[in-house]
Amino acid sequence: MLDDPHSGYILAAYAVAGLIVIGLFVWIWIDHRSVTHALAALEESGVRRRAKGNA
Secondary structure, three states, rough: OOOOOOHHHHHHHHHHHHHHHHHHHHHHHHHHHHHHHHHHHHHHHHOOOOOOOOO
């Protein structure tokens, strides 16, 4: 495969796709941390979640 004239393009496409997937994982992880901290701050300040069945 490496002797193919298009191998550079193919490898670059896989590298870019991999970086995008890794970036999405990092973005989700950072967002999860910020939402978790925000929920903890709300619960600490006295705001509570509704219990099941009280809709």
